[in-house]
């Protein structure tokens with residue numbers, strides 16, 4: 001469970017998230033949506049403890065600030081939007097970095113770590129890429145490798161910050177289906193309204209740093225979507241679930 005209480009995030013004097021509260025229940029996948037600049041990444045970065053924040057963040061009943069960084073990394077993994085690496089390494093070595101929270105200083109990777117990394121790479125369809133240089137991957141391949149790193153971190157919470165952005169349709173669906181099957185507690189920032197409607201147990205909409213709505217996909221109406229994106233849309237039931245069709249400007 002992730003609970004965010006009265007969270008505010010600022011860059012200098014500019015407040016981009018204001019007094020935001022939200023509870024994500026165990027094993028729930030929350031689709032976080034909102035226009036560009038609405039604060040989705042800032043919220044996820046605060047929960048990941050990458051950005052300073054005011055307010056409180058709890059994992060289960062423990063406040064984030066009361067957990068060491070290492071213990072936090074055993075509980076919560078992040079797949080970010082930009083995955084440029086400061087220096088080059090092989091795909092296997094990058095995935096193995098997901099085991100870091102479980103290791104002491106200078107402790108080496110074990111056969112078990114390597115087997116886990118191999119399994120995670122297989123799960124994202126990248127088993128044959130283990131020895132490849134990260135710099136030689138496409139954006140989508142790198143994104144999948146980063147997901148494999150998050151999987152070997154063996155956390156019970158996962159944050160996805162537009163993690164499907166570089167992926168083709170096959171892997172967008174595969175990644176979200178796989179994440180859903182893991183039964184982790186997930187917050188996924190998504191730009192694709194239809195992926196949000198298809199995979200979210202709940203849709204949480206941010207606008208200008210504030211909550212606009214928080215509802216089950218079946219309760220989301222065209223008026224709610226239009227209020228969020230200032231773009232008229234219609235909703236249609238396809239295969240028993242809602243699908244949004246946007247009107248061209």
Ligand SMILES: Nc1ncnc2c1ncn2[C@@H]1O[C@H](COP(=O)(O)OP(=O)(O)OP(=O)(O)O)[C@@H](O)[C@H]1O
Pocket residue numbers: 011014016034035036037038039040041042043
């Ligand atoms: N490092 C930064 N310094 C100053 N302002 C920032 C910084 N990062 C983000 N912002 C501002 O904070 C606001 C929220 O940005 P954020 O990245 O959280 O939005 P987002 O909803 O994730 O957007 P997008 O959909 O475009 O990725 C925006 O107005 C943005 O310009």
